[in-house]
Amino acid sequence: MSPASTQDRFDPLSADFAADPYAVYATLREAAEPLYHSGLDVHLLSRYADVDAAARNPLMVRTREAFLEPETLAAEHAAAAAAMPNHFRYVQFSLLDSDGTVHRRLRKLLLGQFAKRAVERFTPIIMSHLNHLLDGCLEQGEFDFVADLAAHVPGWIIGHVLGVPPADRPQLKLWSENIVQFFDAGRTAEHAALAEANTAEFADYLKALVANHRQTQSDDLLSLLIAAKEARQLNETELISTCMLVLMAGHGSTIDALGTGLHALLLHPQEFDRLRREPALMSTAVHEMFRFESPLPYFHRYAAEPVEIGGKTYAKGTKFGLLYGAANRDPEAFVDPERLRVDRRPNRHLAFGRGAHLCLGNNLSRLDMEIFLTLLLARTEDIQCLETEPIYKRGITERGLERLRIAVRPR
Secondary structure, eight states, X not given: OOHHHHHHHOOTTXXXXXXXXXXXXXXXXXXXXXXXXXXXXXXXXXXXXXXXXXXHOTTEESSGGGTSOHHHHHHHHHHHHHHSHHHIIIIISSSTTOOHHHHHHHHHHHHGGGSHHHHXXXXXXXXXXXXXXXXXXXXXXXXXXXXXXXXXXXXXXXXXXXXXXXXXXXXXXXXXXXXXXXXXXXXXXXXXXXXXXXXXXXXXXXXXXXXXXXXXXXSSHHHHHHHHHHTTSSOHHHHHHHHHHHHHHTHHHHHHHHHHHHHHHHHOHHHHHHHHHOGGGHHXXXXXXXXXXXSSOEEEEEESSOEEETTEEEOTXXXXXXXXXXXXXOTTTSSSTTSOOTTOOSOOOOTTOOXXXXXXXXXXXXXXXXXXXXXXXXXXXXXXXXXXXXXXXOSSSOOOBSOOEEXXXXX
């Protein structure tokens, strides 16, 4: 297939691509060199080896500060701040979109809080919340797994970790979705306006929450960040930006992973039956669900210096799209990659990234899924998919179902 026809097929806003991006990913992997997509101004890396190497390479950075002239960078920042002042201040700058010493300083503040042993202390509260959600849905018999169950999981749990009052946690979902939609392909002035307005509301809420926490500190993450600010380890903008990122980063991706994970099990009934028989495989199975349908299939990087990929040298400033979703189906890295295998070992998937920007929340996200699916299987005799052709979200930055109607037979 020619580069032009491949580029035509790589249309992340199309229904065909949303339904099955993996055929296009396979074509990209087979090409002689990474596809340059002019519409996105990005070179798309699709092979596991290339994506893995780029993610690990310290010369592959998230921001343009490493290679732009100071005057050019200042002009770009001024324009962005004028167009979307709150979004620029709290979202376009963040732990996710920083490099070097700033990134390491902010990441170090959070690292211990999201370590595996640290998040496991939330197991009882997660189980209680999930059982409460299941109580209502299992009584119905038929429901939308995405809207009625999955959508109420990560925001509530991350809100608890941070220290957001339970009554306020549903609002986090709306703010997060309205802000994150700005980053996908095909955004318009309306998308920008929605993101800016919701960022302003979110920031005002967090400022008030911080002020209240200063009066009644506890052992939650927000109290830790307040203490770090008072110790001059971060400033006010960084505190609000970090809170916002923590609440947004794992929200949509965990909802998507829950939906696509269950759907993948329903498409592989023998694997689903084995997981019911051997619940000890749950941790391995969850890793496989993230590989099979990576909820964040795309992540960009810039070359801070000239870099070589596949024998070709790319200039400083070149933008690359790391297609985690394509790399995780690469037959050079995984045996039988188009099949879900709940016992797959080894499984060095890239769903959480790699290197300096390895997802901080990966332990919490996997714990959510392991507990949720364990409870769902324990409390049901049978689950059937009611969707003949499930509809996936359109876009390049997320992989998730719009809905997943299922029928359950409770135990």
